[in-house]
Amino acid sequence: MKKSPALDYIFSRRSIRKYKPDPVEDSSLELILKAAMSAPSAVAKDPWRFVIIDDFELKKKTADALPHGKFLVDAPVGILVCGDLSAAHGGLEGYLIQDCSAAIENLLLAVNSLGLGACWLGVYPREERIDAMRNIFELPKNILPVACISLGYPAEEKKSRDRYNPSYVHRNHWK
Numbered sequence: 001m002k003k004s005p006a007l008d009y010i011f012s013r014r015s016i017r018k019y020k021p022d023p024v025e026d027s028s029l030e031l032i033l034k035a036a037m038s039a040p041s042a043v044a045k046d047p048w049r050f051v052i053i054d055d056f057e058l059k060k061k062t063a064d065a066l067p068h069g070k071f072l073v074d075a076p077v078g079i080l081v082c083g084d085l086s087a088a089h090g091g092l093e094g095y096l097i098q099d100c101s102a103a104i105e106n107l108l109l110a111v112n113s114l115g116l117g118a119c120w121l122g123v124y125p126r127e128e129r130i131d132a133m134r135n136i137f138e139l140p141k142n143i144l145p146v147a148c149i150s151l152g153y154p155a156e157e158k159k160s161r162d163r164y165n166p167s168y169v170h171r172n173h174w175k
């Protein structure tokens with residue numbers, strides 16, 4: 001098999017839910033967001049928007065509103081990934097979600113390559129979580145929260161897993 005450092009980072013990426021208290025450097029945060037904003041987006045509309053959450057009270061409120069994201073409170077930083085509906089191609093939510101999801105995956109891979117750890121915390125399409133994020137961050141109407149990311153230096157080690165399943169792949173025809 002061909003060797004590729006980029007593939008190593010893809011294969012070794014795991015959701016990290018335990019963090020050291022050490023802060024994440026602003027220079028790393030900027031690199032991570034640069035990677036996020038290098039993702040493909042429909043007609044290059046780049047509708048993604050990011051809210052960095054490092055205020056403890058805000059982090060706590062956010063964690064409280066996410067049923068599977070309570071550990072966000074112990075992460076040194078969170079990132080709320082949103083999309084701007086007025087910027088998305090055709091004003092369509094479907095494009096916004098695909099664009100933001102591509103940005104999130106780039107972000108997670110950048111995190112892994114920097115020796116940091118992160119977890120994608122689902123917001124969209126759960127109405128109650130979307131409403132909670134809208135309230136906590138006072139988002140304008142055109143801004144749709146998609147996901148929250150918990151981020152920090154990992155305090156747990158996770159092995160990579162091989163999730164390749166050849167039965168999920170079809171060639172030319174479904175059968």
Ligand SMILES: Cc1cc2nc3c(=O)[nH]c(=O)nc-3n(C[C@H](O)[C@H](O)[C@H](O)COP(=O)(O)O)c2cc1C
Nearest residue numbers: 013014015016017066067068069119120121122123
């Ligand atoms: C749309 C989406 C929502 C997710 N929401 C959560 C979440 O709320 N809490 C959580 O701990 N993990 C969440 N995850 C992470 C998944 O649980 C994780 O990616 C999956 O179990 C595979 O494990 P891995 O990331 O370690 O490979 C989410 C992932 C996606 C793509």
